[in-house]
Amino acid sequence: MIPAEFDYLAPDTVADAVAALAADEDAKVLAGGQSLIPVLRLRLSYPTQLVDLRKVQELRGVRDDGDALVIGAMTRHSDVVADPLVQQHAALVAAATATVADPAVRHRGTFGGALAHADPAGDLAAVALALDAELVAEGPGGRRSIAAADFFQDYLQTALSPDELLVEVRIPKLEGTWSVHYEKFNRVAQAWAIVGVATAVRREGGSIAEARVGLTNMGSTPVRATAVEAALRGVPAEAGAIAEAAQHAAEGTTPPDDLGGKADYRQHLARVLTRRAVATAAGV
Amino acid sequence: MARVRMRVDGVVYEDEVSPRTLLTHHLRDGLGRVGTPIGCDTSNCGSCTVSMDGDSVKSCSVLAVQADGAEITTIQGLADGPEWHPVQKAFREHHGLQCGYCTPGMVMAAVDLLKRNPSPTEDEVRHGIEGNLCRCTGYQNIVKAVLSAASELRGEGAHPGAFSTPPAGVPA
Ligand SMILES: Cc1cc2nc3c(=O)[nH]c(=O)nc-3n(C[C@H](O)[C@H](O)[C@H](O)COP(=O)(O)OP(=O)(O)OC[C@H]3O[C@@H](n4cnc5c(N)ncnc54)[C@H](O)[C@@H]3O)c2cc1C
Ligand code: FES
Ligand code: FES
Secondary structure, three states: OOOOOOEEEOOOOHHHHHHHHHHOOOEEEEOOOOOHHHHHHOOOOOOOEEEEOOOOHHHOOEEEEOOEEEEEOOOEHHHHHHOHHHHHHOHHHHHHHOOOOOHHHHOOOEHHHHHHHOOOOOHHHHHHHHOOOEEEEEEOOEEEEEEHHHHEEEOOEEOOOOOOEEEEEEEEOOOOOEEEEEEEEOOOOOOOOOEEEEEEEEEEOOEEEEEEEEEEOOOOOOEEOHHHHHHHOOOEOOHHHHHHHHOOOOOOOOOOOEOOEOHHHHHHHHHHHHHHHHHHHHOO | OEEEEEEEOOEEEEEEEOOOOEHHHHHHHHOOOOOOOOOOOOOOOOOOEEEEOOEEEEHHHOEHHHHOOOEEEOHHHOOEOOEOOHHHHHHHHOOOOOOOOOHHHHHHHHHHHHHHOOOOOHHHHHHHOOOOOOOOOOOHHHHHHHHHHHHHHOOOOOOOOOOOOOOOOOOO
């Protein structure tokens, strides 16, 4: 289908984009369009105006900011995957982004767009949560920083107000020797995760000193598997101990019950995939 | 209405479009370049794949206004005059199509893959064309065609029986 009529603006700066959003409450941001354009084609949304960020150069690219890596909201998935700084300091982001959709979609879709879209089946939100990312927003009142744990509020709902842009995402570098893995379970090509598990593990000698675990598609927002993280602290880096800790993965989750799988099946998957993800990251 | 200017298969076009016009509709209905088909409403099938500034994109998921200033190559711009692109030849040679509906997108996705990865494994080919669905072939011959085109593009020689010229009546 063809989208309904809308006006189109492609400003050059964040300030002009924010002003355009503030002037029209039914305006919507257009980033890569890989979620928004299908929604418009299916006539599930009727914005009066699209504010396209494609010309806003300050929103693109990755920079090293000391203890954090900063990824501009308009950095495309394909550029995130290929970026040497991301590979070095945020390898979990690169690993998860490589599983998003297919090459053509990754050539258009953006890091910021995927997070702002806040689909709990999206692969990047759980990663942002597991890495304690800070999402930086800019609106008419200036900039503010939102912790990932506060950013994702409900299904497709974030802490951004309609006149705010997501401008960049700060990802704290992991201190020490961490290894990471993103374990995604789906059945067919270019599919969204039925369940996904994002993990980072820091080993000290023969044991796991610290672990981070984020879950994709286990609720209306991404979920941090805090019970698994607690159970992994200080345990030997071996299969039995990891399997035992992974048994906590579904605690407190309310996963969707849909064509992709029943809720109890997803809870089973969360335990199995968490075991695999942590074991792979820990090199077990 | 908005003014858009883009180079499509080597020709510069400048037109007025409504902002809601999809690139694929602009190519087909605006510019008459109907070699790029539309197969779905959900950005899944990949039949509409074209190259935009050197990257494969699903042209149904790009607005024509977003392609203002871009360089677009469609399946119709791939051949060098009467000489087919090695990927096109390989699809013909290895029977990488049946109804042909997915073929323009499949070929464009394969060309993009081989540009980035000239020596893909079979697995990498399957992942590289993951965004393109074929309802006829079962993919087997498509994968064979892409692997064969890869070896030809690497200069390891044409495959026996490959046609260098399209038969009469087939648009280059
Ligand atoms: C076939 C297909 C398969 C896919 N599979 C996956 C998958 O497996 N995993 C996955 O994670 N994703 C998947 N996606 C989605 C993909 O990751 C999109 O790129 C992403 O969801 C949206 O990013 P975008 O840049 O295209 O945003 P857009 O589509 O342009 O925007 C999405 C939403 O976010 C808002 N927005 C965008 N940028 C900003 C900003 N900077 N500030 C404020 N609001 C903003 C828009 O207004 C809109 O509401 C798939 C998409 C397709 C078409
Ligand atoms: S028409 Fe199906 S992906 Fe574009
Ligand atoms: S040949 Fe018919 S869809 Fe691929």
